[in-house]
Amino acid sequence: MKPIFAKVMETVGEDLFAVRVTQQQAFSTDYHFHKECQLTYIVQSQGKRLIGDHFDYFISEELTLTGTELPHVWFTDVIESEKEHHAHSIALFFDPDRLVEILSSFHDTEKLQAFLLLSKRGIRYEGKCKEQIKKLLYKLLDAQGLKRIIIFLQIIEKLQDASDKNVLCHIDYSNIHFPNNALKIDKIVQYVLTNYSREISLEEIALAMNLSKNAFCRYFKAQTQKTFVQFVNEVRIMQACKLIVENQLSIHRVAYDCGFNSLSNFNRVFKTIKNQTPSEFKNALYEATSTS
Secondary structure, eight states: OBOEEOOOSGGGTTOSEEEEEEEESSOOOOOEEOSSEEEEEEEEOOEEEEETTEEEEEOTTOEEEEOTTOOEEEEEOTTGGGSTTOEEEEEEEEOHHHHHHHHTTTSOOHHHHHHHHHGGGOEEEOHHHHHHHHHHHHHHHHOOHHHHHHHHHHHHHHHHHOSSEEEOSOTTOOOOOOOTTSOBHHHHHHHHHHHTTSOOOHHHHHHHTTSOHHHHHHHHHHHHSSOHHHHHHHHHHHHHHHHHHHSOOOHHHHHHHTTOSOHHHHHHHHHHHHSSOHHHHHHHHHHHHHHO
8 A cells, every 4th residue: 555755845945834725626646645744624625535544534624634754645525526626725734853853942842742743643633623723724824924933833732732633543553655666545445435335355456456366465454454354344334424424324225335245244344343333323323413
């Protein structure tokens, strides 16, 4: 699952940070990593994203931080990508090593370094903190001179001290980058997203990737720290949750629409991944929406 190395800040010289606004039909599907930390605010878009070993849906107004050398990619939904400039984001890039080096001249950076280490697992921000950081990002776009640096440091402080945040990757996730001739993640993920509603055998996916079955299994496990079957099940359960939330479908219908050939297997896999049965998930959703 080969991420490519991306040079982000070569065009900004010796600056500590850079801000990039993206407005296009769809986000790039290159699975990549870079030295810089990346704070991404999705102004408008929806689809699926992969950050390290964490695969999930994203929607407008999501705020995530990907730490140094953490592979990531956003896949814009096919239907939504037909809209002109639907993929709109604001991204703040900063060099964590330079940040620590500069700030260490003024005060202790132990807390900051611990936060930057945590960011290597990816962080999603929620609630009041997200709203505060969003406002600061917009201010940063127009700021000049010393004011620009002050706002940047305010953002770092908010990110570091936030209580409303979720760490995305597993605690034992490690960034392993393989040679440039390795498979690209977008090809594997897109294949699964296109075919998850039916059985995808190991022989089939290996053939599609021009590898033997054993070679593909070894490669996929080494890159993702999970089996291909586990990944497919995660995609299917993610889609099942989306169908339950957005449609009035029976659990039985959702199971078969998401590629499960038996309801009992669907219930078992769903509970393994979500720590609750599909019925419990649906009932909790109903209670939450009926009382709101």
